[in-house]
Amino acid sequence: MAIQKPSIPKGTRDFSPEIMAKRNFIFDTIKSVFKLYGFQAIETPAMENLSTLLGKYGEEGDKLLFKVLNSGDFLSDVSETELSERNLTKLSTQICEKGLRYDLTVPFARYVVQHRNDIQFPFKRYQIQPVWRADRPQKGRYREFYQCDVDVIGSNSLLNEVELVQIISDVFSKLGLNTITKLNNRKILSGIAEIIGQKDKIVDITVAIDKLDKIGLEAVNKELSEKGLPENAIEQLQPIINLSGNNYQKLDQLSQVLSQSEVGMKGISEMRTIFDYLSAIELNTEVELDLTLARGLNYYTGAIFEVKAKDYAIGSICGGGRYDDLTGIFGLKDVSGVGVSFGADRIFDVLSGLEQFPSSAQATTDLLFVNFGAKEEAYIMPILQKLRKAGINTELFPESDKMKKQMTYADKKSIPFVAIVGENEMTQGTISLKNMISGEQNTMNLEELIVFFKENKK
Amino acid sequence: MAIQKPSIPKGTRDFSPEIMAKRNFIFDTIKSVFKLYGFQAIETPAMENLSTLLGKYGEEGDKLLFKVLNSGDFLSDVSETELSERNLTKLSTQICEKGLRYDLTVPFARYVVQHRNDIQFPFKRYQIQPVWRADRPQKGRYREFYQCDVDVIGSNSLLNEVELVQIISDVFSKLGLNTITKLNNRKILSGIAEIIGQKDKIVDITVAIDKLDKIGLEAVNKELSEKGLPENAIEQLQPIINLSGNNYQKLDQLSQVLSQSEVGMKGISEMRTIFDYLSAIELNTEVELDLTLARGLNYYTGAIFEVKAKDYAIGSICGGGRYDDLTGIFGLKDVSGVGVSFGADRIFDVLSGLEQFPSSAQATTDLLFVNFGAKEEAYIMPILQKLRKAGINTELFPESDKMKKQMTYADKKSIPFVAIVGENEMTQGTISLKNMISGEQNTMNLEELIVFFKENKK
Numbered sequence: 001m002a003i004q005k006p007s008i009p010k011g012t013r014d015f016s017p018e019i020m021a022k023r024n025f026i027f028d029t030i031k032s033v034f035k036l037y038g039f040q041a042i043e044t045p046a047m048e049n050l051s052t053l054l055g056k057y058g059e060e061g062d063k064l065l066f067k068v069l070n071s072g073d074f075l076s077d078v079s080e081t082e083l084s085e086r087n088l089t090k091l092s093t094q095i096c097e098k099g100l101r102y103d104l105t106v107p108f109a110r111y112v113v114q115h116r117n118d119i120q121f122p123f124k125r126y127q128i129q130p131v132w133r134a135d136r137p138q139k140g141r142y143r144e145f146y147q148c149d150v151d152v153i154g155s156n157s158l159l160n161e162v163e164l165v166q167i168i169s170d171v172f173s174k175l176g177l178n179t180i181t182k183l184n185n186r187k188i189l190s191g192i193a194e195i196i197g198q199k200d201k202i203v204d205i206t207v208a209i210d211k212l213d214k215i216g217l218e219a220v221n222k223e224l225s226e227k228g229l230p231e232n233a234i235e236q237l238q239p240i241i242n243l244s245g246n247n248y249q250k251l252d253q254l255s256q257v258l259s260q261s262e263v264g265m266k267g268i269s270e271m272r273t274i275f276d277y278l279s280a281i282e283l284n285t286e287v288e289l290d291l292t293l294a295r296g297l298n299y300y301t302g303a304i305f306e307v308k309a310k311d312y313a314i315g316s317i318c319g320g321g322r323y324d325d326l327t328g329i330f331g332l333k334d335v336s337g338v339g340v341s342f343g344a345d346r347i348f349d350v351l352s353g354l355e356q357f358p359s360s361a362q363a364t365t366d367l368l369f370v371n372f373g374a375k376e377e378a379y380i381m382p383i384l385q386k387l388r389k390a391g392i393n394t395e396l397f398p399e400s401d402k403m404k405k406q407m408t409y410a411d412k413k414s415i416p417f418v419a420i421v422g423e424n425e426m427t428q429g430t431i432s433l434k435n436m437i438s439g440e441q442n443t444m445n446l447e448e449l450i451v452f453f454k455e456n457k458k
Numbered sequence: 459m460a461i462q463k464p465s466i467p468k469g470t471r472d473f474s475p476e477i478m479a480k481r482n483f484i485f486d487t488i489k490s491v492f493k494l495y496g497f498q499a500i501e502t503p504a505m506e507n508l509s510t511l512l513g514k515y516g517e518e519g520d521k522l523l524f525k526v527l528n529s530g531d532f533l534s535d536v537s538e539t540e541l542s543e544r545n546l547t548k549l550s551t552q553i554c555e556k557g558l559r560y561d562l563t564v565p566f567a568r569y570v571v572q573h574r575n576d577i578q579f580p581f582k583r584y585q586i587q588p589v590w591r592a593d594r595p596q597k598g599r600y601r602e603f604y605q606c607d608v609d610v611i612g613s614n615s616l617l618n619e620v621e622l623v624q625i626i627s628d629v630f631s632k633l634g635l636n637t638i639t640k641l642n643n644r645k646i647l648s649g650i651a652e653i654i655g656q657k658d659k660i661v662d663i664t665v666a667i668d669k670l671d672k673i674g675l676e677a678v679n680k681e682l683s684e685k686g687l688p689e690n691a692i693e694q695l696q697p698i699i700n701l702s703g704n705n706y707q708k709l710d711q712l713s714q715v716l717s718q719s720e721v722g723m724k725g726i727s728e729m730r731t732i733f734d735y736l737s738a739i740e741l742n743t744e745v746e747l748d749l750t751l752a753r754g755l756n757y758y759t760g761a762i763f764e765v766k767a768k769d770y771a772i773g774s775i776c777g778g779g780r781y782d783d784l785t786g787i788f789g790l791k792d793v794s795g796v797g798v799s800f801g802a803d804r805i806f807d808v809l810s811g812l813e814q815f816p817s818s819a820q821a822t823t824d825l826l827f828v829n830f831g832a833k834e835e836a837y838i839m840p841i842l843q844k845l846r847k848a849g850i851n852t853e854l855f856p857e858s859d860k861m862k863k864q865m866t867y868a869d870k871k872s873i874p875f876v877a878i879v880g881e882n883e884m885t886q887g888t889i890s891l892k893n894m895i896s897g898e899q900n901t902m903n904l905e906e907l908i909v910f911f912k913e914n915k916k
Contacts, residue, residue, distance in 0.1 A: 009555070088532065
């Protein structure tokens with residue numbers, strides 16, 4: 001067979017041991033917090049039926065689905081005429097029944113409906129799995145990436161929103177990052193559209209407001225005008241776009257503007273409740289009401305969340321909101337949910353950029369024994385077993401190669417300590433321990449070595 | 459949009475929180491042992507280029523690959539003539555460039571070659587990821603399932619084989635399973651074929667020997683005869699098929715039969731070395747030389763491993779071997795590796811069947827606070843925070859629903875303790891703790907509660 005130059009599909013990645021250790025530090029931290037709040041893991045298959053996925057992400061999303069070719073005679077249902085027509089959309093659903101999941105939200109909705117009789121509601125689940133999108137690959141955008149979703153479904157209580165902010169606070173506190181958590185509420189945005197008499201313009205308005213940070217007030221107003229908003233409506237929007245003060249002061253100002261909108265006042269009341277709960281507990285994230293936050297307007301119906309790192313310029317590192325009808329498309333009405341998704345790749349970039357990964361995110365061997373030959377191997381084998389029993393990650397270099405090669409191995413693998421057991425040590429029942437960073441060398445017996453590592457690991 | 463009845467592709471599975479907790483118990487146990495021996499995780503993309511996968515698993519394997527339809531105009535390179543020819547094999551590679559990985563071995567080989575300049579050899583890696591096969595689904599056989607592979611590549615030392623047996627021993631000891639680890643050596647099998655003058659019949663011989671347990675000696679001999687082995691060759695095979703005694707006694711008998719075969723004697727010497735090392739350490743698995751073990755003969759070149767559960771009838775739960783030219787196909791010659799793969803699904807079935815999952819494999823909330831309303835919520839929120847800070851997985855039911863509903867939630871979610879904080883408790887600064895299994899109820903303060911759970915978790 002011809003020799004192939006190995007490569008992987010564009011937009012996909014191999015993760016080396018060094019990268020994996022850092023990624024797992026992020027995932028493990030996130031998971032440990034999810035569990036503290038009583039969330040449980042589920043997993044769904046990588047492939048879903050295309051009928052589950054199609055039409056859920058808009059026309060553009062449909063194009064970005066990876067479709068899986070049917071096994072066997074994939075053309076059996078395709079006629080000569082259909083083949084020669086080359087209607088790609090039609091043909092692709094004829095020859096493909098399955099697709100790779102595009103996100104974790106639609107599979108979760110499908111899961112909830114399919115297993116509704118086995119699920120105890122409120123259902124607190126988390127899900128950490130890769131998703132696939134046939135997007136054009138570019139810096140920071142991949143065709144395969146992990147999503148970390150956490151949702152409560154089947155409860156309207158605002159305690160769930162509060163809990164999600166606590167989770168955000170705990171996760172980023174454990175990761176050592178300073179963050180700001182921006183909150184908004186879809187009902188407030190609806191109230192605004194209602195008050196200015198532009199109910200059908202809600203999307204245009206929020207899209208424009210969303211750009212305030214980037215393009216400034218004047219350009220936002222210009223865009224609103226271009227989208228067909230009359231001058232007086234834009235005028236009415238100004239106090240809203242220019243809200244100031246702390247969260248409660250902003251809500252007070254909004255109450256005055258939105259007093260005639262039932263939905264708007266409902267949104268304000270929700271946010272007041274959320275802020276009341278939050279003010280009673282310690283948080284490690286700054287919480288800010290931000291009306292320019294308008295993500296996920298197609299499905300969010302209440303609170304909207306977005307988290308930014310304060311010390312590193314990058315998009316949002318976590319976001320989500322409440323959705324009142326996620327499962328309707330699969331036949332289960334009136335099930336409200338709320339959740340957020342952590343952006344593992346961006347969090348990785350922030351921690352890398354700030355050099356914030358702890359040394360525990362290295363996950364390598366604690367101790368390497370140099371290999372001097374068969375006699376030493378036989379002597380060391382039971383020692384290795386005792387060290388491992390004590391929870392110390394230990395290796396014996398598998399061949400009695402040159403010392404230099406063995407030390408290079410320890411160095412390249414970032415193993416912090418090397419043990420040397422030769423003639424002298426075997427006679428005296430000792431182990432010489434070399435610190436690979438300081439170069440310091442100490443002689444001790446096995447018991448002392450175990451104590452040393454146990455102390456060292458704390 | 460029409461309402462869809464939700465389902466998933468055949469041969470795939472959703473994993474509920476209960477199942478996930480048990481699966482993670484298995485994966486976490488395996489990973490913790492891998493790390494103790496200095497193995498590090500890597501991950502590769504779900505999709506590989508089809509050119510990487512095709513031709514690596516035989517003609518049958520090629521058919522079982524899931525192929526991913528190219529995005530965009532997938533027919534652009536297909537002519538009218540080619541379309542009307544309906545040559546499925548040719549067409550599928552024209553419209554699909556990528557496929558889902560079929561195992562972890564080929565992607566690992568590809569990884570090693572592609573990143574060989576960044577890898578420190580010997581490379582000790584583990585990889586736990588799903589693989590996909592378009593097999594006909596049946597009981598215990600899925601189209602998506604996880605593999606758990608652990609390999610050392612770039613070292614010929616037999617210490618690696620010894621270490622893998624130790625890993626097998628540690629993993630199944632931690633999982634609480636009694637096992638037998640069967641060992642064989644491809645070189646011994648080659649020696650046998652050589653001695654009886656049937657070098658080209660090695661596959662036939664081993665396939666027949668492999669059936670000894672199932673069909674008995676007579677049928678094996680019959681099959682050998684049908685495969686064209688002359689009577690005298692079958693005669694010569696008899697002492698080998700009927701080896702008896704302990705491992706060393708078997709090797710002694712083999713030495714006499716194979717004394718004229720260089721490769722056979724090499725295999726015997728390898729096994730002697732491995733057994734010598736193993737006899738010096740404590741093992742929790744029975745180790746047995748078994749010449750009927752003939753897995754993976756297409757690529758294994760030295761030791762072959764297979765592990766069986768002793769108390770539960772199921773196929774092998776772990777297996778592997780040494781391969782001398784895994785990476786050759788990708789252009790990197792003479793890199794020897796050895797590894798085993800743990801069968802997570804079968805291990806799951808064994809632990810379920812023997813009811814051996816520990817209670818720690820439940821991974822649920824430790825404590826649920828009953829919700830009596832807004833006043834109690836405000837009182838409980840800071841308490842929750844302190845409990846979580848102490849590492850106790852704690853929930854407050856999000857709505858002040860009927861007591862019965864809240865208790866049912868705790869019960870269904872297998873939460874072992876429920877905390878009740880009402881008027882009395884708030885006045886007295888206490889918490890009433892109910893044991894959901896015994897029904898026992900105790901009153902204590904927060905500090906006592908934390909101590910109670912810390913003791914309880916040990």
